[in-house]
Amino acid sequence: MADAAGRLTKLAEEVLGSRLPVRIRAWDRSESGPPGAPTLVIRNRRALRRLLFKPGELGLARAWVAGDIDVEGDLYEALDLLAGMIWERSAPAAGHRRAAVLRALARPEIRAAAKELLSLVGAPVPPAPPAEEARPRRGPLHTLLSDRRAISHHYDVGNDFYELVLGPSMVYSCAYWDGPDVPLEDAQRDKLDLICRKLGLKEGQRLLDVGCGWGSMVLHAAREYGVRAVGITLSEEQAAYARKRVAEAGLTDRVEIRVQDYREIHDEPFDAISSIGMAEHVGQARYAEYASTLHALLRPGGRLLNHQIARRPLPDEEAYRVDEFIDRYVFPDGELAPLGRTTGALEDAGFEVRDVEAIREHYALTLRAWVTNLERHWDRAVRLTSPGRARVWRLYMAACALSFERNRIGVNQVLAVRTPESGASGLPLRARAWRG
Structure with a gap:
């Protein structure tokens, strides 16, 4: 040609x-x-x-x-x-x-x-998909088994690879920035501390971190606020890494890491629950169950901090479909919901929604920092995973950064309370007093 x-x-x-x-x-x-x-x-x-x-x-x-x-x-x-x-x-x-x-x-x-x-174009046969592509799902969505497989596809690709991308904080969610020149590690620490303050954590309280990743939230809460914390994940690799960090920090008496689904927890109550970047995996069909389960796990007066990516509402919600690239290569079975649907589901479960903070610009900065980390360590990232996996991450993070910058998607921290019958929520009278 x-x-x-x-x-x-x-x-x-x-x-x-x-x-x-x-x-x-x-x-x-x-x-x-x-x-x-x-x-x-x-x-x-x-x-x-x-x-x-x-x-x-x-x-x-x-x-x-x-x-x-x-x-x-x-x-x-x-x-x-x-x-x-x-x-x-x-x-x-x-x-x-x-x-x-x-x-x-x-x-x-x-x-x-x-x-x-x-x-x-050459041979008239379809080329085989790259090895990094997840197989199309079969059967019902978001069962215990299918969720474990989906989480493993994304997270069990090597902790060394994630260290390159995420940096020392090992936090895989939106950081909280004072400005674009702040180091990523500081912005992630500030995010974890903001969540602890929103939850009103105090020494001796019991915290559940749903989707604990590599343990950063439970470590911060136990070390800085003296809580007893349980972190759950469906990733064996994450759990092993988190347990090692807990042991090295000398916090094994206060922090427990489990490979467990949130639907399998039976040792409630908890004083507070954090769910940071996990609810995107729940799916529309299971979201009511997710909200009601977390509500039941909290003691009366307990707080939930739900940190979640949101998509914009569509004129015809039936027209929504999952992004094919994200579904096959990044987050199999992941679904984004509009903010209103999320808060509505939490309220339907019995929560009192007390605060919503939109921080989408913060995620754009976070993603650009992760892309910079990946590009800086490109050759090692390829060796640790595969050229295709590294290319998946570069494309997905760069495209998502633009989506947050252009207001195509957002991310919100929703603070909700299991308010007791007395009506005493335990929240400060002045809004957002947790800012100090």
Whole structure:
């Protein structure tokens, strides 16, 4: 295919009905597109076969993870330029785009160009998905077994890899920043301390951390506030790492780490519960159960801090679908809910919602810090996992940073209380007095 980049650019622009905002370099070294723009590098014809057999986001994701395509230049800029064609898929916009594509494909010149491409993509068989892709789920969502498998896919990829990305804090959730120049470690410490203050932790109280990760929250709460803490995770690798940290800190008498589902806890009550970046794994079908279970685990007057990513509501909520790239390569079975649905479910379970703090800009800063860590240690990250896994993380974190910056998704800390019949919530009279 002579001038493959030019032909691909022409076909893409005809189908999309607009100029391609990035430059293309094809496997034959031909280039096309606006000078100075980020360059989408198509390394081989297999990338076209992936798009032929799985058009759209999943085909592009497979090509990216396999290394069939790459980006030269600013990855954030490239993703931002391409977002309108790939990731911003509101139901009306997606419908208009599908109609435009169908109209374009009906044109004789487009059919001829597409036929030319089809004849030159190589073997007429679909390439196998990259090894990093999770198999499509079968059976009901969010059973005890399916949740364990989903969590293992994401978290059991090596603690050494996570140390490179997350840094010494080993906190895998949105940090809390005073400004963009604050070290990541300090911002994560400030987030943990803010949660402890919102929960009103005091010496001798009992804390449950649902989805405890590598143990950072329970360690901070036990060391700084003198609580007795239980951390639960479904990841064997996380639990082993967290137990080692607890032992090294000399806190085995106050901190217990379990491999356990929140639905399997039977040694309540707790004075406080933290759930930090875990509820995204629960799923809409199980969220009422999640909320009612946590409510039952708290003593009257106990507090819950639910730190959770939220998506924007859709005009037609039935049109919501899980992002294919995230579902296959990052968080299998993960689902995002609008903030209103989350607070409503907590209230339905009996909680009194007392405070909501939106901190989406903080997550954008956190994700950019993680991308910087990954890129700085790229060669070691590849050795510790695989080239495909490292590419998954780079794409997912960079794209998510842009989504938070552009207000496509948010993250919120919801403070709720199991208020006793007396009505005495135990909260301070002045709002947000925990800020000190």
